[in-house]
Amino acid sequence: xxxxxxxxxxxxxxxxxxxxxxxxxxxxxxxxxxxxxxxxxxxxxxxxxxxxxxxxxxxxxxxxxxxxxxxxxxxxxxxxxxxxxxxxxxxxxxxxxxxxxxxxxxxxxxxxxxxxxxx
Amino acid sequence: xxxxxxxxxxxxxxxxxxxxxxxxxxxxxxxxxxxxxxxxxxxxxxxxxxxxxxxxxxxxxxxxxxxxxxxxxxxxxxxxxxxxxxxxxxxxxxxxxxxxxxxxxxxx
Numbered sequence: 196x197x198x199x200x201x202x203x204x205x206x207x208x209x210x211x212x213x214x215x216x217x218x219x220x221x222x223x224x225x226x227x228x229x230x231x232x233x234x235x236x237x238x239x240x241x242x243x244x245x246x247x248x249x250x251x252x253x254x255x256x257x258x259x260x261x262x263x264x265x266x267x268x269x270x271x272x273x274x275x276x277x278x279x280x281x282x283x284x285x286x287x288x289x290x291x292x293x294x295x296x297x298x299x300x301x302x303x304x305x306x307x308x309x310x311x312x313x314x
Numbered sequence: 315x316x317x318x319x320x321x322x323x324x325x326x327x328x329x330x331x332x333x334x335x336x337x338x339x340x341x342x343x344x345x346x347x348x349x350x351x352x353x354x355x356x357x358x359x360x361x362x363x364x365x366x367x368x369x370x371x372x373x374x375x376x377x378x379x380x381x382x383x384x385x386x387x388x389x390x391x392x393x394x395x396x397x398x399x400x401x402x403x404x405x406x407x408x409x410x411x412x413x414x415x416x417x418x419x420x421x422x
Contacts, residue, residue: 231409232359240351240359240402242411256410257315290358297365299406300349306357 196219199229199291199305206311207281214277215308217291224272225249228294230277230301231265236289246274278309281312316341316405318414324356326422336415337396337403342383344407350379353416354399362401363388393419 200305202216217229231243244255248267255265267274274291290299317340327333337348346366351359361370363379366386376391390397398421403414 239354239416240404240413242404242413253410257411270398292359295349295361297368298347299411300347300361300364300404301351301359301397302361302364302370304360 197293197303199293199303201289201291201305201308202245204309204311205275208314209282209312211213212277212278212279212314213281213310215310216276217274217276217305218275218294219272222293224267225269227296227298229267229274230292230294231274232290232292232301233259233287234290234303234307243276245299248272248274248277281310283312283314286311286312315410316408316412318405318412320401320403320414320417322417323349323415326420327393328370329393329395329422330395332395333388333391333397333419335388335401335419337381337386337388337414339384339386339405340389341408343386343405346382347386347387347405348379348381349405349406350377351402352397352399355387359402390419395412397420408411 198220203258230245233241243259246253246265291305293303295302319338321336348366350363353359367379398418
């Protein structure tokens with residue numbers, strides 16, 4: 196079975212750095228893109244960007260370009276989302292999701308990682 | 315960027331009734347690259363429909379999608395208790411990929 200298991204909830208202070216993870220199993224990690232999606236408290240879904248673990252080709256939504264870094268380590272089938280300097284406005288649930296076979300929809304999702312940034 | 319507008323924002327219905335959700339795009343969605351997701355409180359979204367009308371694996375046939383161009387619809391033929399949730403559309407024909415703001419189906 197395809198599974199995406201994300202790292203646990205984080206509580207950070209503004210200005211701190213953070214890297215959250217998404218471990219994939221049940222399929223060939225290097226053959227399908229992994230996306231990251233943000234959901235702010237009580238709000239809708241926002242596409243952040245996507246990475247192809249096979250060659251680390253990464254595409255960012257303009258709203259998130261320069262704000263986060265998406266990466267992957269194919270040796271351990273894990274994708275990452277990282278920040279160098281968190282802001283209170285980064286408080287949100289972050290989901291990783293696998294790109295579907297026929298296009299950039301998301302067919303499998305991780306359980307989400309809640310990031311809380313507060314002084 | 316393609317803006318997706320979902321309507322109505324909230325739909326109040328009873329179990330057994332038919333639900334019709336609309337997703338309108340600000341520009342034509344390439345090749346009907348439109349998906350629908352269901353999200354329940356405290357859960358990750360679940361893929362229902364891709365390619366505007368193809369049901370994802372394991373999705374009951376009471377869920378159907380239709381439309382093309384700028385107008386898309388998700389229909390739930392007979393609401394089951396587990397269908398009360400928030401539904402999102404997403405276009406993936408153009409970059410950046412975008413989602414609608416969501417539509418809630420609540421129990422009347």
